[in-house]
Amino acid sequence: MPQIYFEDITEGTIRDIGSYTVPQDEMIAFSKQYDPQPIHIDEEAASKSVFGDIIASGWYTACICMRLLVDEFLGETVSIGSPGLDELSWTTPVYAGDTLTVENEILDTRLSESRDDRGYVRNQTRAYNQDNDMVISWIATTIVLCRDAR
Amino acid sequence: MPQIYFEDITEGTIRDIGSYTVPQDEMIAFSKQYDPQPIHIDEEAASKSVFGDIIASGWYTACICMRLLVDEFLGETVSIGSPGLDELSWTTPVYAGDTLTVENEILDTRLSESRDDRGYVRNQTRAYNQDNDMVISWIATTIVLCRDAR
Numbered sequence: 001m002p003q004i005y006f007e008d009i010t011e012g013t014i015r016d017i018g019s020y021t022v023p024q025d026e027m028i029a030f031s032k033q034y035d036p037q038p039i040h041i042d043e044e045a046a047s048k049s050v051f052g053d054i055i056a057s058g059w060y061t062a063c064i065c066m067r068l069l070v071d072e073f074l075g076e077t078v079s080i081g082s083p084g085l086d087e088l089s090w091t092t093p094v095y096a097g098d099t100l101t102v103e104n105e106i107l108d109t110r111l112s113e114s115r116d117d118r119g120y121v122r123n124q125t126r127a128y129n130q131d132n133d134m135v136i137s138w139i140a141t142t143i144v145l146c147r148d149a150r
Numbered sequence: 151m152p153q154i155y156f157e158d159i160t161e162g163t164i165r166d167i168g169s170y171t172v173p174q175d176e177m178i179a180f181s182k183q184y185d186p187q188p189i190h191i192d193e194e195a196a197s198k199s200v201f202g203d204i205i206a207s208g209w210y211t212a213c214i215c216m217r218l219l220v221d222e223f224l225g226e227t228v229s230i231g232s233p234g235l236d237e238l239s240w241t242t243p244v245y246a247g248d249t250l251t252v253e254n255e256i257l258d259t260r261l262s263e264s265r266d267d268r269g270y271v272r273n274q275t276r277a278y279n280q281d282n283d284m285v286i287s288w289i290a291t292t293i294v295l296c297r298d299a300r
Contacts, residue, residue, distance in 0.1 A: 034213040037229070049230075059213055059216055063213075066185050070185060083239060083241075084239035086238070088234050088236070089234035090233060090234055
């Protein structure tokens with residue numbers, strides 16, 4: 001059951017969102033369906049590229065993080081959606097077998113000016129690989145209901 | 151075979167990237183794996199929400215567009231990846247059965263200052279549903295090699 005309301009969310013909080021080791025089959029299956037560029041699905045093409053091997057679609061990396069975010073934070077939050085993201089950066093390639101560790105920081109919160117039952121939470125998600133290189137980050141705005149929503 | 155080099159990409163070009171009708175099973179399977187919030191997977195919870203029915207994960211909507219982008223544009227482009235996105239907006243909920251029509255506009259191009267074999271292409275992807283409501287948009291930066299790369 002969701003338990004985290006807008007009032008419970010504090011600027012500056014950094015949450016450990018967990019880790020995930022990237023399975024090669026899942027990584028490539030995702031790319032075949034949603035991002036079938038050679039660097040994401042073709043071993044021979046990837047081996048000749050600057051990356052040296054198949055790398056994850058950036059969208060797959062985001063989706064891994066999103067799943068962890070739902071499991072560890074958003075699933076317990078009385079969220080009613082998101083209008084969007086900003087500053088999504090892919091900063092290091094992700095390879096099969098990499099272990100990604102994810103954190104989320106609450107950047108700022110503000111009550112809605114037009115609806116008194118909700119607020120906007122700007123939060124940044126960041127993931128690092130086993131060498132502590134950041135692989136992805138983005139800033140999301142999440143709409144969260146107030147506990148005292150009328 | 152990729153054929154679109156940096157020199158072939160012109161600011162202001164708007165490409166028709168095609169259409170896709172959202173299958174309910176695919177939409178929900180994606181959410182169960184990557185974004186299992188009740189509004190995306192639970193019919194009863196969704197029916198009681200402001201949306202009235204299950205809506206697509208915003209990440210799924212992005213991934214549908216990405217697949218079309220690869221099929222119709224990026225797959226023919228000598229791209230070597232993307233450092234990131236900006237201004238990703240989810241502007242209208244997407245439901246199973248919606249038909250999304252996607253376009254991509256080249257916003258601006260510039261040669262790399264540090265590497266003379268590549269350039270940066272800022273491009274906006276936009277998708278509309280069958281009622282012509284925009285459902286998603288984002289601005290990506292794509293790195294594209296020059297034809298005359300040394």
